[in-house]
Amino acid sequence: MQKPIDGRRHGMVDYATVATTAAAPRALGFPRQAENLAYGLAAAYLGLSLLTDYPLSAKKAVPFKGHGATEVMLGLALPFLPRLLGFENDRRARNFFLGLTALTAVTALLTDWNAPDADQAHQDVRVRLNKPRTQEGRNLGQPEMANA
Numbered sequence: 111m112q113k114p115i116d117g118r119r120h121g122m123v124d125y126a127t128v129a130t131t132a133a134a135p136r137a138l139g140f141p142r143q144a145e146n147l148a149y150g151l152a153a154a155y156l157g158l159s160l161l162t163d164y165p166l167s168a169k170k171a172v173p174f175k176g177h178g179a180t181e182v183m184l185g186l187a188l189p190f191l192p193r194l195l196g197f198e199n200d201r202r203a204r205n206f207f208l209g210l211t212a213l214t215a216v217t218a219l220l221t222d223w224n225a226p227d228a229d230q231a232h233q234d235v236r237v238r239l240n241k242p243r244t245q246e247g248r249n250l251g252q253p254e255m256a257n258a
Contacts, residue, residue, distance in 0.1 A: 140202065174223060175223050182214075
């Protein structure tokens, strides 16, 4: 099965997740522990996204597969955090983090972690278009010299 999420789309999901996670505490009225967790996760997601080797990052320092492994580990921890941090009885906060768990799992499952970077693919096309073509060993990009 071909997975529909490449690096560019995954980046879009990541930045939307950052914005949503940062806005949720005020919008939904989280208790202090859930608020701190949401802001911490938003900051961590933003940092990871800005440093991941995919088209929408600022610096390509974290391999895309490493980004995926980090998200999987985070996704495994997320459902336990409301209980561990003592806000499991706050339905809005608990359900937000369970929803974030589901989003993380679905995104990880639908992401093609081996997809070529879209920016790299565009650069490869530019390189091929600018490369002089050869025919029978002659470089067609430069004039031929007459045999003397």
